[in-house]
Amino acid sequence: MSEMEIFRGEVRAWLLANCPPSMRTPIVADEMVWGGSRLEFRNADQRLWFERMRERGWFAPDWPKEYGGGGLSARQAAVLEQEMAALGCRQPQYNLGIWMLGPVLLALGSEEQKRRHLTPMMEGRVRWCQGFSEPNAGSDLASLKTSARREGDDFIVNGAKIWTSYGDQSDWMYALVRTNNTARKQDGISFLLIDMHSPGVTAKPIELISGKSSFCEVFFDNVRVPAENLVGALDGGWAVAKQLLQHERAAMSKFTEGGAPSHDALAVARPYLYDADGVLREPVWRDRLAGLLMDAHAFTQTHRRITEEAAARMDVSALGAIMKLVMTEHEVAKYELLMQLMGHRGLSWEGSEFSAEEHDICRAWLLSKTYTIAGGSSEIQLNIIAKRVLGLPA
Known part of the structure; x- marks a missing residue:
């Protein structure tokens, strides 16, 4: 028996022992557990499944253990995903930070940014949203107008984002902002991490045809964002965004x-x-x-x-x-x-x-x-x- 076959057997046995039967049934939207500061569980089985997976670091199984991940190889993480699918295991938590931002911070973030943000999102303590689209910059994302002006150790952010999924329930946003109005439009964009609890941030739900309000408009009125929250180079956010979008499409x-x-x-x-x-x-x-x-x-x-x-x-x-x-x-x-x-x-x-x-x-x-x-x-x-x-x- 190969090493990977042995690992697969161990994963299957662990899932059978730790994933409650009720967490191996099809999920509906109201039963999704979203990580974040407003973390809630509908029942004891949800909490148990969440805590067991968190203890193993399997919210992000292929992340390094030093950032709260499981330390698995890509092949081992794929085996875990396959075995969860075979047993019908639900996702223990939903978090855009893990699916999209996390891999980008691992590749491009500073060590301080990794230490500050990766473990909390992995543990389900912080919920993230994405601030890309704007009222006049959807498919033509490079035409975005939300500005970030440097003032001392901060950026001052003004503008608006739209179609922000769960912006009213999120703790942080990763956003594209314009930091240079004279460069080619793709070259004047930066990638910022914004605390949604900052003064001047307002999120308003948008009613959808399905009756739900998962999308929001988010407004920024002279919001101060520490310059240390810049990911990648100043005016280099377009390259960061393209890498993140690869993870977004993979998640979708x-x-x-x-x-x-x-x-x-x-x-x-x-x-x-x-x-x-x-x-x-x-x-x-x-x-x-x-x-x-x-x-x-x-x-x-x-x-x-x-x-x-x-x-x-x-x-x-x-x-x-x-x-x-x-x-x-x-x-x-x-x-x-x-x-x-x-x-x-x-x-x-x-x-x-x-x-x-x-x-x-x-x-x-x-x-x-x-x-x-x-x-x-x-x-x-x-x-x-x-x-x-x-x-x-x-």
């Missing part, structure tokens, strides 16, 4: 890998495929569902292959755009099929005669539309694939 490509809740298409569809006697109603629905499930399986296998290539130190950065595009479009296709299959029962809402699960499907269908925009729209991903993967002329 993992919706069905335990990242964010996503319904099991087969489980939801089965009651609508057969009548009370177990007879298939319409074979065409079975065929369409089978095609969807095959696509999902192909995606999972491709994701694992890319993980192995990354572990072998191959450059997989450009593939993040492909995975993000495929996964988000697949989510849209899945919920469109489920809504068509469920008919009028899929268009349910609280207060109607239908079940809570049917309400949840309706909300998920509406929310899935945002996946093809957040983190870079599908059209932007296609442009990236054309240029960086296929090498087509601009």
Whole structure:
């Protein structure tokens, strides 16, 4: 038996012993545990699973132990992810800091920044949000206007961000700000870490079509940010942001890998495929569902292959755009099929005669539309694939 097979067996045994059965069931949005200063648990099993994974450093299994991580190799971290998926283990905590900012700080942050920020985010004590998009700078991110003017040991930040996920519940923001108005627009941007509890920061939720308010507008009115919170070089934030976006797309490509809740298409569809006697109603629905499930399986296998290539130190950065595009479009296709299959029962809402699960499907269908925009729209991903993967002329 190889060393990796032995490790896999040890991981599986540990998960079976430490992940409560209730934490091995499909998750819904209201049961997600978000790390941060407002950390809350709905039940004892959530707390136990959170604490056991935190003790192992497996919130960030491949981070160095000195920063609170698990110290695993890339291959070992992939094995852990695979075994969690095989058992249906829920993510013990959700934290954009771990998924996106953490890897950037490990690569580009100062030692002081690593010591100050990595362990608290890994332990679930600090919640992070992303301050990139602005009212007039979405897909053309380099046109952002939020300014940061140097004054002594601080930057003075003024402006606004939009579509900031959970900005009203976050403790810190990693943000792009303009620090040079005379340079080429990509060259005049810096990457700052901003304490959301600072005077002058205001976050206002935005009502979404799904009825939720996970997105916010965030306003900065003469907010003082210590200069030591600058990541990378002054006016060099564009390069930092591009590296971070690779991690964002990788995170968004993992919706069905335990990242964010996503319904099991087969489980939801089965009651609508057969009548009370177990007879298939319409074979065409079975065929369409089978095609969807095959696509999902192909995606999972491709994701694992890319993980192995990354572990072998191959450059997989450009593939993040492909995975993000495929996964988000697949989510849209899945919920469109489920809504068509469920008919009028899929268009349910609280207060109607239908079940809570049917309400949840309706909300998920509406929310899935945002996946093809957040983190870079599908059209932007296609442009990236054309240029960086296929090498087509601009």
